Amino acid sequence: MKNILELLESDSRLTPEQMALMCDKEVGDIRLFIEENEKKGIILGYQTIIDWDKTEREYVNALIELKITPQRDRGFDRVAERIYNYPEVQSLYLMSGGYDLAVILEGRTMKEIAYFVARKLATLEDVVSTATHFVLRKYKDKGVIYGPAVVDERGNCL
DSSP: OHHHHHHHHHOTTOOHHHHHHHHTOOHHHHHHHHHHHHHTTSSOOOOOOOOGGGSSOOOEEEEEEEEEOOBTTTBTHHHHHHHHTSTTEEEEEEOSSSOSEEEEEEESSHHHHHHHIIIIITTSTTEEEEEEEEOOOOSEETTEEOOOOOBOTTSOBO
16 A cells, blocks of 8 residues: 555545555545554645745745754754744754754745744754755755746846
């Protein structure tokens, strides 16, 4: 049934009926499989990917690298829990390399992101240092290739 998870991941709009046909399974078995995997926390949610650059919405994405001091008996988990509970945090990853955590944020402006980093992240007692990188353009995200950017008459990305 692994292929059902792969189908859902590639297109969450597929109905159990469509997946049953594609996998040569019974619709009831597909529904039961999905329900069980939702309860187990294997299927965590369903999302639509939107190219916000083609809309009027103003936003900025940033990747912030954090170097932190792990906690005795809890490692990085306690600090990670504090960080992922901020609503601005879209994603949080434990990383190998020069930094420990990678935080993906979304805000309305670069100033808003900078304020969040300076006031909320950098002030956490276990944070040793931060490095902020602003996303200038998305080419591919979650396996989806973004189309060409909308450009005005002067050649500026809109």
